[in-house]
Structure formats: structure tokens, C-alpha cells
Amino acid sequence: DGFCLQNSIARLDIAGRDITRYLIRLLLLRGYVFNQSADFDTVQQIKEKLCYVAHDLDQERQLALDTTVLVESYTLPDGRTIKLSGERFEAPEVLFRPSLLGLDVKGVAEQVFKVINSAPMDDRRKLYKQIVLSGGTTMYPGFGTRLERELEKLYEERILKGQPDKSAKNVICIEAPPRRKNMVFLGGAVYANLVKDT
Structure with a gap:
């Protein structure tokens, strides 16, 4: 309704540069030599071109071990x-498991779940249906x-408490606009244009 819910704000201090640094670490473990500063842009390009978020982490790990289908x-x-x-899916995994970076914070899914459930009870269902991805880090396939x-999964475990006759399938809706990489800038530009005449 056009205002911020002050008690429903969380912050996850992981950005694209953190994922790039983690990818450098993973590549160093494989024996590739990269300079943290000089090769940063190159590894960033690798990340943007080849990395993705695993739908099922255990399954992807097994696939990477047993086959070469993921090799690029x-x-x-x-x-x-x-x-x-x-490395293609392990690097962005830090968004869901910040402990990989040595951080003692919850990942993006836990943060979103916590924020929605800290909102007034009457607003939660609407918030679950209106999750909009924004920013370059959300551009990873998957x-x-x-x-x-x-x-x-969190909704079924913590809200439905595992009731076998209930599901979260039609409760959560995530929009991933194709131009979301620059949505914050575009939104700011539209807002600035609206208020310039006031």
C-alpha cells in the first residue's frame, strides 16, 4: 500500500563481489591460479556467464561427481x-548458506520467511503472493x-507444521521480471521524475 513495514526489514550483506571472491577460492582449490585483484573482473565474467543456483544441491553435487554434464x-x-x-553452482550457494563465507547469518530464503512472518498477520498471505526479485544477484538461472x-519447505515445516493434507504450493508466488538487474535504478528514476515537479 505504498509504505514500509518497519518491523519487517532484514539485511543479507552478501553481494555479487562476495560470490566472485568465493568463486576465486573454489578455483584456487582446483589448482587454477588467480590474483584476487588483477583477475577479479575475469572471474566476475566467468561467474555471470557460467554460474547458476542449484534447484537440488545434493543432486547437483552428485551429478558433478559422477558425470561431466555440468562441465563448461x-x-x-x-x-x-x-x-x-x-563451482558453477557452489559459488552462488553462499546466498542460501552464508556460513560458507564464515558468516553467522541466515540465508536468503530464511530471511524472506522471517521478514514476511514478522509482518502483521493480515498482510502475510498477500506478501507470500507478491515476492518480486530485484538486483543483479537474482539473475542467476535457478x-x-x-x-x-x-x-x-519452510512454510510447510513451520506454518503448516507438516500437516499431510496441506501444501504451500499455491501460497507462494515469486515474480522474476527480466529487467530486474536494474529495477532499483529504474524505480528510483521513475520516482525522481514524479517528485521533480512537486
């Missing part, structure tokens, strides 16, 4: 080619479906 090659500016497999899956 990337040619570096110096002509060398590197191959990525599990991010929206994984977030929805995790929220459904």
Missing part, C-alpha cells in the same frame, strides 16, 4: 582454457525456483 569451458584473456563443474522451493 571458459577461455581466459591470456588464451588459457579452464573448466568449471561444481534463483527464483530455488527460493520458491525453500520458502515452500
Whole structure:
């Protein structure tokens, strides 16, 4: 309704640069040599081109171990080619498991769940139906479906308390607009244009 619910705000201090740094760490473990500062832009490009969010983390890990279907090659500016497999989904996993970065905070699904459930009871159902992804970090393929899956799981465990005849399938709706990478800027520009004449 056009106003902020002050008690329903949370912050997850993980951004794209943190995921890039984590990808550098994962690639170093594989034996690839990258300089944290000089090669940062290159690894960022690798991240943006090849990384995705796993729908089912255990299944993806098993697939990465047992097969080569997840292997993708990337040619570096110096002509060398590197191959990525599990790193493609392990790097963005920090959004759901910040402990991988040594942070003692809940991941994005837990944060969204907590925020919605701290809102007034009458607003919660509407909020679950109006989750809109925004920002570059939400652009990973699979991010929206994984977030929805995790929220459904939390809802069924903590709200429905495992009632077998109930499901969260039609409760949660996540919108992933194609231009969400710049939505905050676009929203700010529209707002600035609206208030410039007042």
C-alpha cells in the first residue's frame, strides 16, 4: 500500500563481489591460479556467464561427481582454457548458506520467511503472493525456483507444521521480471521524475 513495514526489514550483506571472491577460492582449490585483484573482473565474467543456483544441491553435487554434464569451458584473456563443474553452482550457494563465507547469518530464503512472518498477520498471505526479485544477484538461472522451493519447505515445516493434507504450493508466488538487474535504478528514476515537479 505504498509504505514500509518497519518491523519487517532484514539485511543479507552478501553481494555479487562476495560470490566472485568465493568463486576465486573454489578455483584456487582446483589448482587454477588467480590474483584476487588483477583477475577479479575475469572471474566476475566467468561467474555471470557460467554460474547458476542449484534447484537440488545434493543432486547437483552428485551429478558433478559422477558425470561431466555440468562441465563448461571458459577461455581466459591470456588464451588459457579452464573448466568449471561444481563451482558453477557452489559459488552462488553462499546466498542460501552464508556460513560458507564464515558468516553467522541466515540465508536468503530464511530471511524472506522471517521478514514476511514478522509482518502483521493480515498482510502475510498477500506478501507470500507478491515476492518480486530485484538486483543483479537474482539473475542467476535457478534463483527464483530455488527460493520458491525453500520458502515452500519452510512454510510447510513451520506454518503448516507438516500437516499431510496441506501444501504451500499455491501460497507462494515469486515474480522474476527480466529487467530486474536494474529495477532499483529504474524505480528510483521513475520516482525522481514524479517528485521533480512537486
